[in-house]
Amino acid sequence: MPFIRIPQSWELSESQVTLSSSYYNRRHFLKTLIGAGVGASLVPLSGCQPKSASQLSLETTLNLPQLDARTNPLFAQSDRPLTARELAGQYNNFYEYGGSKKIWLKAQKLPLDDWQVTVGGLVKKPRTFDLDGLKKTFPLEERIYRFRCVEAWSMALPWLGFPMNKLIEAVEPTAKAKFVRFTSFYDFAMTPGPEIHLGGLPWPYTEGLRLDEMANDLAFFALGIYGRELPKQHGAPLRMVVPWKYGFKGAKSIVKIDFVDSQPATFWNTLIPREYAFESNVNPQVPHPRWSQATERFVGAGPDFSWERRETLPYNGYGEYVAHLYT
Ligand SMILES: Nc1nc2c(c(=O)[nH]1)N[C@H]1C(S)=C(S)[C@@H](COP(=O)(O)O)O[C@H]1N2
Ligand SMILES: [Mo]
Numbered sequence: 545m546p547f548i549r550i551p552q553s554w555e556l557s558e559s560q561v562t563l564s565s566s567y568y569n570r571r572h573f574l575k576t577l578i579g580a581g582v583g584a585s586l587v588p589l590s591g592c593q594p595k596s597a598s599q600l601s602l603e604t605t606l607n608l609p610q611l612d613a614r615t616n617p618l619f620a621q622s623d624r625p626l627t628a629r630e631l632a633g634q635y636n637n638f639y640e641y642g643g644s645k646k647i648w649l650k651a652q653k654l655p656l657d658d659w660q661v662t663v664g665g666l667v668k669k670p671r672t673f674d675l676d677g678l679k680k681t682f683p684l685e686e687r688i689y690r691f692r693c694v695e696a697w698s699m700a701l702p703w704l705g706f707p708m709n710k711l712i713e714a715v716e717p718t719a720k721a722k723f724v725r726f727t728s729f730y731d732f733a734m735t736p737g738p739e740i741h742l743g744g745l746p747w748p749y750t751e752g753l754r755l756d757e758m759a760n761d762l763a764f765f766a767l768g769i770y771g772r773e774l775p776k777q778h779g780a781p782l783r784m785v786v787p788w789k790y791g792f793k794g795a796k797s798i799v800k801i802d803f804v805d806s807q808p809a810t811f812w813n814t815l816i817p818r819e820y821a822f823e824s825n826v827n828p829q830v831p832h833p834r835w836s837q838a839t840e841r842f843v844g845a846g847p848d849f850s851w852e853r854r855e856t857l858p859y860n861g862y863g864e865y866v867a868h869l870y871t
Contacts, residue, residue, distance in 0.1 A: 605648055606633045608773040611684055613704045619687035623861070624854070626688065627699035628846030629770045635843065636777045637693065638796060640730060640749065648777040654729065654797060659781050663711065665802035666721035671714065675781055678767065681714060682706035686771075687764060692826050692860045694790035697851075698840040703785050704768030708758045711765065717755060717803045724758050725808035726751045726784055727800035746815060751784065751795040752808040752822065754869075762787055762865050765798075788859040788866045790824045825870065826860035 606629060634648050641647035661678065664670040673681065684704050691699045730748030757763060764785040767774055774780040779796020786793050792812050802808075812820035819833050828838045841851040859866050 599649060600652060602630060602634055602648060605652060605775050605777065606630070606770070606772070608775060610772050611704050611768040613684035613686045613768070613771075616685045616687050619689065622688045622690060622700045624690070624700050624842060625845040627691075627701060627843045631843050631846050631849060632699055632701060632769070633775055633777060635849070637791065638777060638779070639745075640728070640747075648775075651777040654776045654780065655731075656776070656781055659799075661782060661798060661801065663715050663801045665725075665804050666718045667803050668716040668718060669714065675767075678782065682710050682765075684767065689762075689764070689785060689787040690860050690862075691785075691787065691791060692840060692856065694792055694820070694824070694832065694837075696832075696835060696837060696840050696856075698842045698854070698856075700842075702770055703764060703766040704771070705764050705766035705785070707761060708763040708765055708784075709761070711801070712755075712759055715803070720805050721803035722755055723804050723807050724753050724755060725800075725802045725804055725810075726753075726795045726798050727802075728779075728795045729797040729799045746809070746811055749795055749811045750808065751793055752810050753786065753793075754807075755803070756869060757786070757866075760866055760869065762862055788825055788862040790826060792820065793824055823870075825866075826856060827858055828856040829858070 635645045636647055636651070637645065638647050638651050641650040641653070659675055661673045662670075663673070684706060686702055686704050688700060688702045691701050728749035753763065764787075766779075766783050766785050767781060769775070769778055774783065776797075779794075779798075782798045783796040784794040784798065807822055810822060813822050826837075831837055837856055840854055840856045842854045844850050844852055857863075
């Protein structure tokens with residue numbers, strides 16, 4: 545394999561981070577290294593492979609039906625330009641489909657037919673929603689949010705969706721509910737994200753919030769982005785958006801939401817708790833064990849990745865909404 549280069553520390557993806565984890569025995573380590581680690585550090589292959597006619601174009605994967613939504617005036621603007629749709633749609637983390645950022649085509653295998661989201665646990669009114677049910681029950685709004693990955697890159701994205709507190713109202717958690725667990729779709733047959741399936745990773749991808757975090761005005765479920773339905777690479781048809789936390793807290797392609805009484809295990813926190821805390825609020829003062837979080841590289845309006853360097857803000861700039869949760 546030519547073109548292997550040594551990534552800078554800010555380029556180390558979560559999958560590479562796991563390589564050094566004592567979690568792995570040697571066998572896992574080697575399999576993961578052969579797959580995800582090397583794949584993640586390759587120069588993108590698309591330039592040197594002929595495109596077969598059956599391959600979808602990036603544009604096709606993004607050009608989905610439009611969604612009606614009102615703009616929420618509180619989040620109608622950002623302090624920076626919107627990230628170009630074509631850049632956000634081809635630079636993704638979705639480890640079910642592999643360890644590289646370039647999974648937009650592979651993620652088209654995600655099966656969306658008859659999608660259901662089951663909401664249960666410690667609630668008075670458990671519900672199962674299909675997509676129409678979600679859209680009918682929860683009026684959609686548009687919000688521009690800054691998005692900060694733990695790998696120290698960032699974007700500004702226009703999501704369409706609804707605040708999580710509307711779902712809380714609909715299912716009425718009992719007094720015992722203190723946390724919420726979110727589970728992503730996972731099927732070995734349908735998401736053969738090559739190599740990383742070998743290593744005994746704690747699939748399905750799960751994330752969690754405290755109930756009071758979920759009830760915060762900022763916490764959001766997205767069904768769309770850039771005025772249209774959510775592309776598969778962004779976690780169709782429903783994903784979490786919690787903009788004051790690092791990006792990995794926003795689980796994609798959610799099928800199950802459980803209200804629980806204690807802090808749930810989550811994917812990255814189970815793998816490597818020292819590097820991926822349950823809370824994981826954006827904090828420029830607390831470096832990742834292997835790189836600084838003081839600044840970020842912002843992907844702007846394009847058309848090319850420009851990687852503008854910016855200061856990282858506490859709570860990703862959303863302290864006025866959420867800082868009181870952590871005093
Ligand atoms: N199911 C699932 N959700 C996930 C991930 C993943 O690998 N699987 N990656 C997370 C990480 S690390 C980031 S930065 C964001 C990326 O979202 P985007 O690709 O839509 O920008 O999704 C998060 N949600
Ligand atoms: Mo991330």
